[in-house]
Each structure stands twice: as C-alpha cells, then as structure tokens.
Amino acid sequence: MKCYHIAIVESSPIILAGVEAILSQGGDVDVVLKCSSLSELAARMRGVDIDVVLVSVVQSSEIASFSELYDVPLVGMQSALCAPDILRRYASVVTLYSSYDELIAAVRQAVDSPVEKSHADSHELSERERDVLVLVARGYTNKEIASELNISPHTVISHRKNIVHKTGIRSVAGLTVYAVLNRLIESE
Amino acid sequence: MRNMCVCDDIAYLSPKMKIFELIDSNNSLLSIFSRLNIKLPFGDMSIEELCQRDGYSHELFIMLCRMHISSNYRPSHDEFSSEMLPQVIHYLRATHNYYIDYMLPHAEKHLEEILAYCDTLSNKQLRRFYGDYVRRIEEHLKQEEDTLFTAIDSGMSACRAQKFDLDMPHTDIDDRTSDIASLIIKYLPEEAPTQLRCAMLKDIYSLRDDLRRHAAVEMYLLKPLMDKFLKCDQQ
CATH class of the missing domain: 1.20.120 (Four Helix Bundle (Hemerythrin (Met), subunit A))
Structure with missing residues (x-):
C-alpha cells in the first residue's frame, strides 16, 4: 500500500496533535512536517518530500500566495462555517469530526485529481510543471523524475495530469514537440 | 429491445433506397464507395441492386453506412450472417x-x-x-x-x-x-x-x-x- 507524505499546518497545538494521532491509526500516511502556518511550511519544506498538505481553513488568507509558488495539493480542515469560494481553493475538505477513513479518502482525492488552484483556469504551466515536462520530454520515468526533483511519484503524476489538462496534449511524443516549440528544451 | 438502433437519423436507410439519395443525404458516405472502389455511375440503382451487382450483403452495407453516420449506432446481432x-x-x-x-x-x-x-x-x-x-x-x-x-x-x-x-x-x-x-x-x-x-x-x-x-x-x-x-x- 502506498504511503502518503503529509505536512500538517495548524496553529492550534491541540488540534494538530489530535489530527496527527488520528492519522497514526493506519499505515497510509507519514506526517513529515508540522507547522503553525503556511509561511512556516514554505520556509521549511525545501528538500522535504510532501505529497499533500493538510491545512486549517483558518489559514486561507495565505493560500493564494502559497499555491502560486508550490504545486502541492491542499486538503482543507474546516472547523467553522466557510464561504464556498474559500473551500473551492482546496483539492478536498475534511472537518474536525472526520474519521480516519474520511481523512485518507480526502488525501487520496487531493493527490489523485489535478491540482485545483486559484489560477486553475490558466493554461500557463507553473515552474514546477515545466520542470516535470522537460524531464518527461527527455524520456525520464515518473520514478526518475521524482528522484531528480526530490518530490514523490504521486506529486509527479499530479503534475503530469495538470500538464495534460493545460496543454491538451496526452502523448509523451506530443509533449516533447510542445517542449521544443516553446523552447523548454533544445532539440538534439 | 436489445441491439435496437436508437438513432432516428439513420432509420431512413433501406435496401430499396436509391444510391443517389443515400449519398445526397450524407455525402461523407462517399468515402465508403471510394475505399471499396465501387464503380460509378449508379444510375437509378438501389442499395440492394448495387450490393447484388458487387457481391456485398446489403444488410452489412447498410450497417456500415449507419456506423459511418452515427457513432451511437450498434448493429443488431440478430441480423448477422456468416457471409x-x-x-x-x-x-x-x-x-x-x-x-x-x-x-x-x-x-x-x-x-x-x-x-x-x-x-x-x-x-x-x-x-x-x-x-x-x-x-x-x-x-x-x-x-x-x-x-x-x-x-x-x-x-x-x-x-x-x-x-x-x-x-x-x-x-x-x-x-x-x-x-x-x-x-x-x-x-x-x-x-x-x-x-x-x-x-x-x-x-x-x-x-x-x-x-x-x-x-x-x-x-x-x-x-x-x-x-x-x-x-x-x-x-
């Protein structure tokens, strides 16, 4: 069974400890970072393999700037009523009453579906997606890309889904042509 | 009701239909004639007559035309023959x-x-x-x-x-x-x-x-x- 690498962002130490305790009930996830804010996470996540961030929706004001820089899917932890447009910024949402199974389902949904972000309508590739595309075009496997970019294979797959979604191109050969036409790689 | 055609727009195809009417109703069908190298002119020939002339099953020919016109059409297995x-x-x-x-x-x-x-x-x-x-x-x-x-x-x-x-x-x-x-x-x-x-x-x-x-x-x-x-x- 695949183990997801999770970062938890929660300003309340009690809630953070509770979420971590629930997640430790099964072998599906590994909590690799615990932070009190997204800005702290941004400062500490370099070089850490993170598949998904479980973040309190209280942190929603920081989401836009965080998502601009990082393509990690976000699972929102809802503790109070929230406006629907705020909840739409998350790949999936859980509540403080969610069970272990519901948490894992939300994590899977976030990792397995394309990353929905505030700029989801944009067809511009993010910097990370361009990095992945270049390696895809050079013939790297998902595992090799994950190793090269120091991210998990799940994240690579998520990036690839986004690349296909944004470019409209499905085949590796087609993506290679795209990369050359857009001067992302040199033709050999 | 299994295998019934659900597309009204292909119901008009019948063995007695003239080839001209068939092509005139959907000219993309010309590519079928082209790939099978079916000789023109057809005069007033019907689908049935043309298939008899060239040795095709007219039931099959109509199935192929229907599949060409409609992506939803599925031929009825009851009409299949070994030929x-x-x-x-x-x-x-x-x-x-x-x-x-x-x-x-x-x-x-x-x-x-x-x-x-x-x-x-x-x-x-x-x-x-x-x-x-x-x-x-x-x-x-x-x-x-x-x-x-x-x-x-x-x-x-x-x-x-x-x-x-x-x-x-x-x-x-x-x-x-x-x-x-x-x-x-x-x-x-x-x-x-x-x-x-x-x-x-x-x-x-x-x-x-x-x-x-x-x-x-x-x-x-x-x-x-x-x-x-x-x-x-x-x-």
Whole structure:
C-alpha cells in the first residue's frame, strides 16, 4: 500500500496533535512536517518530500500566495462555517469530526485529481510543471523524475495530469514537440 | 429491445433506397464507395441492386453506412450472417489501404506545406512526430492484418484471433491524432498560414473520426461476428 507524505499546518497545538494521532491509526500516511502556518511550511519544506498538505481553513488568507509558488495539493480542515469560494481553493475538505477513513479518502482525492488552484483556469504551466515536462520530454520515468526533483511519484503524476489538462496534449511524443516549440528544451 | 438502433437519423436507410439519395443525404458516405472502389455511375440503382451487382450483403452495407453516420449506432446481432465475416474483413482491409494510400499522404502533403513556413527546429520536431505517428498506425494496421485477419481468413486459429486486443492500440493512436490537432491549433508558430493549417486540421479531424469509426466497426461488428461464427476447436 502506498504511503502518503503529509505536512500538517495548524496553529492550534491541540488540534494538530489530535489530527496527527488520528492519522497514526493506519499505515497510509507519514506526517513529515508540522507547522503553525503556511509561511512556516514554505520556509521549511525545501528538500522535504510532501505529497499533500493538510491545512486549517483558518489559514486561507495565505493560500493564494502559497499555491502560486508550490504545486502541492491542499486538503482543507474546516472547523467553522466557510464561504464556498474559500473551500473551492482546496483539492478536498475534511472537518474536525472526520474519521480516519474520511481523512485518507480526502488525501487520496487531493493527490489523485489535478491540482485545483486559484489560477486553475490558466493554461500557463507553473515552474514546477515545466520542470516535470522537460524531464518527461527527455524520456525520464515518473520514478526518475521524482528522484531528480526530490518530490514523490504521486506529486509527479499530479503534475503530469495538470500538464495534460493545460496543454491538451496526452502523448509523451506530443509533449516533447510542445517542449521544443516553446523552447523548454533544445532539440538534439 | 436489445441491439435496437436508437438513432432516428439513420432509420431512413433501406435496401430499396436509391444510391443517389443515400449519398445526397450524407455525402461523407462517399468515402465508403471510394475505399471499396465501387464503380460509378449508379444510375437509378438501389442499395440492394448495387450490393447484388458487387457481391456485398446489403444488410452489412447498410450497417456500415449507419456506423459511418452515427457513432451511437450498434448493429443488431440478430441480423448477422456468416457471409458477413469475410466481407467485413474485406471492408477493413480496404479501409487500411484507404488510410495508407489516401488519407495519411493527403495530410502529410498539407503538413509539408505548413512546415515550409516553420523554423528548422519546429520543422524537424513536427516532421518527426508525424512520421512516428504514421509509423504507429501502419504498424497497428499490419499487426491486425498479419495476426487477426489472416487467422480469420484461414479459419484455423479462431481462438488466437478472438484473443486479439482490439481496443488498446486505438486509444494510443487516438491520443496522438488529437495531439497533432492541439499542436497545430494552439502551439505552431504563427508564420504558418491559417488556410494551410485549416486544410491540415480538416484532414486530421477526418482521419480521427474515421479511425474511431474503424475501431467501432472492429469492436461492434467484427468482434461479435467472430464470437458468433468462429468456434474454438480447443481450449
């Protein structure tokens, strides 16, 4: 069974400890970072393999700037009523009453579906997606890309889904042509 | 009610219908006549008369026309006869030749005209991509002919023929066909004139639609015919 690498962002130490305790009930996830804010996470996540961030929706004001820089899917932890447009910024949402199974389902949904972000309508590739595309075009496997970019294979797959979604191109050969036409790689 | 046609727009096809009316109602059907090399003129000939003249089952001919017109149409298994199996193989072979001798070269001619306006880098990449695409189609068609059609022709290896995966290669080719369209519509440098791009796109979309129909004929006509009329001698 695949183990997801999770970062938890929660300003309340009690809630953070509770979420971590629930997640430790099964072998599906590994909590690799615990932070009190997204800005702290941004400062500490370099070089850490993170598949998904479980973040309190209280942190929603920081989401836009965080998502601009990082393509990690976000699972929102809802503790109070929230406006629907705020909840739409998350790949999936859980509540403080969610069970272990519901948490894992939300994590899977976030990792397995394309990353929905505030700029989801944009067809511009993010910097990370361009990095992945270049390696895809050079013939790297998902595992090799994950190793090269120091991210998990799940994240690579998520990036690839986004690349296909944004470019409209499905085949590796087609993506290679795209990369050359857009001067992302040199033709050999 | 199983296997009933659900499309009103194909209900008008009947054995007594004149060939002129058939073509006049949907001129894309001309490509069927072209690939089967059915001789013109037809005069006042009906579908039934034409099929009798050229040795085709008119029931099968109407099924093929309906599949060409509507992607939702599924032929009724109750109307299948054993004589249809070799005739479907004949049609599929003719379709393969139609792709290789006509549709792919036609698209390539338009692509070459576009490439004349592209820089060396784009030119090289697109030519390579299209060449690889054509090679994949040719390989797939050859594999079908060598493995599936030959087995059916001989009637000796029915079990092997029935195990042939009809679906997988079509998906890959369909993705690549759509990719060509995406590259030309969205990403090819603007130096390439619009009219040439549109001509190429028309070819590519025609090819994509026809390849999808081809896959449907194999899946919903050839395969059930094989299941019905080819018997495995051994497990």
